[in-house]
Amino acid sequence: MFIINCPYCGERDQTEFSCGGEAHIERPKQPTELSDDQWAEYLFMRKNIKGIQFERWNHIHGCRKWFNVVRDTSNDKIHAVYKMGERPPIK
Amino acid sequence: MSNNLRINKNNFIDQTVRISFKFNGKKLFGYKGDTLASALLANNIHLVGRSFKYHRPRGIMTCGSEEPNAIVQVDKDPALTDPNVRATEIELYEGLEAFSQNCWPSVNFDIGGINNFLSPLLPAGFYYKTFMWPASFWEKYEFFIRHSAGLGKSPTKPDKDLYDHQYVHSDVLVIGGGISGILSAKLAAEKGLNTMLINDKSYLGGSTIYQDDDIFKIDNETSNVWLKKQIEELKKIPNLKIKNRTSVAAFHGYNYLLARENLTDHLSAHERKEKIRQRLLKIRAKKVVIATGAIERPLIFNNNDRPGIILSSSIKKYIDYYGVKTGENISLFTNNDSAYETAISLIKSGVKVKVIIDIRENSNSILSDKIEKTGTKILRGYTITNTGGYKRINSIDVMKLSKDGGSVIGNKITYKCDCLGISGGWTPMVHLFTQSGGKLKFRNNDNVFIPDENKTPSEQISVGSSNGDFELDDVINNTIKNIKIFLGLDKNKYENLDIKCSKEKQKRNIWLLPSNKPISKTKPFLDFQNDSTAKDVKLALREGFKSIEHVKRYTTTGMGTDQGKLSNMHALGIIADTTGTNMGELGTTTFRPPYTPLTFGAIVGRNVGEFFDHTRRTAIHDWHVENKAEFENVGQWKRPWYFPKNGETMYQAVQRESKAARESAGILDASTLGKIDIQGEDASEFLNRVYTNAWSKLSVGKCRYGLMLNEDGMVYDDGVTTRLGENHYIMTTTTGGAANVLSKLEDYLQTEWPELNVYLTTVTDQYSTMSICGPNSKKIIKKIIPSLNLSDESFPHMSFKNSKIDNVNCRIMRISFTGEHSYEINVQSNYAKDVWEKCINAGKEFNITPYGTETMHLLRAEKGFIITGQDTDGTLTPSDLQMDWIIGKKKYDFIGKRSLYRSDTIREDRKQLVGLLTDDPKEVLEEGAQLVESLEKPIDMLGHVTSSYFSPNLNKSIALAVVRSGKKLKGKKLIVPMENKNINVTITDTVFYDKENKRLNA
């Protein structure tokens, strides 16, 4: 069980958070212009990498803020935490 | 029976305190400080159980948590009985009562023992191969298997004991109370770090604390005397907490560990009263030191499982620590120097060592030289090929090993003995290290898996024999050196200790020792608890199993309650030998938590009974209780289900309540519906985006029903939202969906539409809601709030007014979930019960009838209103629900809109919501029942019933269902096949009652 450094509250136990899956999947601005395949790409396709993954997390039992986490899924090491709308600090 | 098995050592056992206990009903005595195992051995009881598959007699084999055989049932009380407890870990207390397991009818006469003679028929995978086929026979086998096999019995009554959870935060956590753990904890604590030392025994010091031979000396004192001084100093350090009788069960990432502290298991029944039995420690440590030691390996040879065959180091502990002789005529069998330490202890205590069989050609160490000088017979380069005896070993057959160790040569020599100590070397306890994510490396010279320092998770270290150091000087020097770096310490007093000890010079390892018989005629046990032999492993390999994880499951090696602590290494060794693989490449099976079994009590702690989950009660709850409501759990809420009168059944009460609500007036506590206060200048735009219909044009003071979808186009939640002001709305959600809807809306606001100026606040608990419906509802409201203009012009359906009931502010909405003329009163929760009682009093003359969720469901079903989560299941679009009218066609976008015309969602043969009428109006369908067109096989399932009731207002059975292409099937006859009859139904419209909605304004 890891410790997450909420950008608003600081370090807290993982149990206070919930994971919202892959980050940086932007909701299309004009969904009606998209083909079925393009929409399906947004709707269903997620990477689920073994290694460095960019994720959305919500401090659900805390400040209720959403933010981004860079986590290595092979060892749960968290490499960076940054706010929504910010660019990932690492590639 | 011999009475002189106890010698007077008096070091650790208090022979002035006699303790009486019972084993298998027989009254016995031991002393304070004994374990159940040591007390049994002192009473010359070795046979304690039967093995799992062959029911062979099995005896105490170890003195610790690795014990595979001596697992017992403790206590007879059906609420307190504890199965599968290791006798080697039970501290003796007055009145202890323990029983053998896995033997029927008794340990001395066991009917399953017949399996032993059938064993050629019970090879690896026997259970899979035989009992799984033919499947119909399983029922017949099951009785026999469950009766004669199986381990302990679960308690049959609720656990009376108290359990606790505690969070622990420490700078340094040291796991293990042996010499390396003690030195690590001392160095950490003396540096001023907040330190915790966890030790699974009742005493500190590990095996060094009873090592009193002068071969082992530290600064000119025997190692036990020196260590004792360190422990005395340790106990005085204020920033060090010592947790004895505590075992780490799991080591997770980020140094999060779970440990079970035993607080009363060593106490007699009257001393336990009112005390917490076990505490689960949830530890977060900045740094962790693993000092869990090593356990001795057995040797794998023919019939190596007889009672009286004990690990050599355990024999030493029984004599040195407990003062118990495990036999009077003991022989030792070894591949390393450890057995010679045991021999020294035995000889010192006056126990005869008949012969030491050492598979090595020579040993040349201080230890073996010392034994050599005593004149003890040592057979070098020999092995044991067989053992004799049934309920206790009585002889060993010994033969010379060939040079390559693959066979035996020469003549067989037989020795009598009543106990055999075996030592196959040492296995570092790396379970916790690997659980935490560490990777192992294989050390070839002594065949051990040890922590790879390059693949160790950060902020942890392994020291001592759990790190592969087995000699006293290596243990101390490496621990000191590595802890110094790990904790960033300066020079310390332990750096230049004068340590004397014996050093092992010769090594020889043979995983499966040969016999003069072919392997098929031998029983070399690997896993003593699960009865798998080396033969089984070889058979599995022949049958094509390659992965060690598969071999493990197929042969059940390592799958007992001991999790293969003794057996896994040999299984790996035999696989490696047989397949010609290097053990390092083979790797190990996965070490999973818990390291030792945990009680369910410790896991759940105080979260039992009423504390299992939170209970939410509405502000009006007490009134419901006073008025004899039956309650239903909806999420965490307790909601009135129905209000039975005069012994009514649920059916009768619901029929009465439903009729009253339509004929005069009903009242419902709707406070559990989720309420979200929405404010901000973009509130209308926000609602436009989250609901399927249009919101911009809703004027202040009006209410609107809304449907919310997921991005995949499926209905997610629904409810009425009211515009309280220009930029102020109050949204209602379903009871169960409240928290998730809020989270989902927050998610969109924060991540997709941060440009919107909108604030969401949950006010579910702050406001209470009561809904009054029926033709007389208007008169009741008039009585409570005479000043309110209730005309349809001033206060039409789907509108809202702020008002006051006496001095209490309230919001009144004219909305209806029943199809009746109705009002919803919202007040601040602390006034709710008072306002509710006012409504009841005002409604008395109209027979106002409180109703619960069941009547609410019936009334809305009569109107064909859906309940999300009952009539929907996350696979239905608005169109599937025949609710196309609620899609804002002109809206550019809303959550889920694009999905409504994906190729899959526009299919016409999707399941769609329909109404159902039974041909026999009295026949009520079961919710969940399947719908089919014909009974000809194969039967095509068309859909299922989602809601079903007997409607008292229509005097017939009604139901809602989802049916493939249902929209097109109105009038179609279908069949609901039930267990003992087939029910004929007809597809209808979803609205059964008041199709023209005349009653809303009645």
Ligand SMILES: [Zn+2]
């Ligand atoms: Zn936070």
